Amino acid sequence: MTDVVLDVVSAVLILAGAGFCLLSGIGLVRFPDTVSRLHAASKAQTLGVLLVVLGAVLQTPAGKAPSLLLIALFSLLTAPVTGHIVARIAYRTDAVERRRVVLDELATRLVDEHSPDDRRRDGGEPDDRRPDDREPPSPR
């Protein structure tokens, strides 16, 4: 009885995981730019691996399970790191299709953060001018 339940549960988990892998493969081919392809690929790396490994763990004897669980743990740890680094480099090397981006908060943020740096790099002269700009309001 419990064997049948275990089999059904692990079959559902494995098929769902394999389905996620297939979906992420389809997304990898169909999606328009690097960042959205990254989004599709990470589905296989987290949910796909996790579901298949959980389904397989239910079927293996307890002595063999740790290596499978290590695979799941490492893919959960490494997928976000890879995704973060690849997405950051994609943004910086202009691999992102700008006209598809609805809201780009990073662009305004980068402009805000870079402008003081650029002033400082110009020899510090604009930094000297800044207090002068502030002075006229104070006597009034």
Added chain:
Amino acid sequence: MTTVANIALVLVSLAGLLAVGRLAAGPGALDRVVALDALVTLTVVGAVLGTLARSDTTTGYVLVVLSLLGFVGSIASARLIERREDMR
């Protein structure tokens, strides 16, 4: 359980074929990095399913090493691409 593992293996292999297609077509180098990373993951999933279908558990920690190598490889090649773009 063997039939389930075989069906899942077919699905994962199809996903792997699609990833190879993106690897061949991908316009940028970063697309290829993403496709290769997905391909390594799909290989690991396929190997897990293969051990399940044939019910031998000899692969074991080889798959852990493979997934970690895929991680290191994609990080390294992504950083390489970043540096190459900086040179321009």
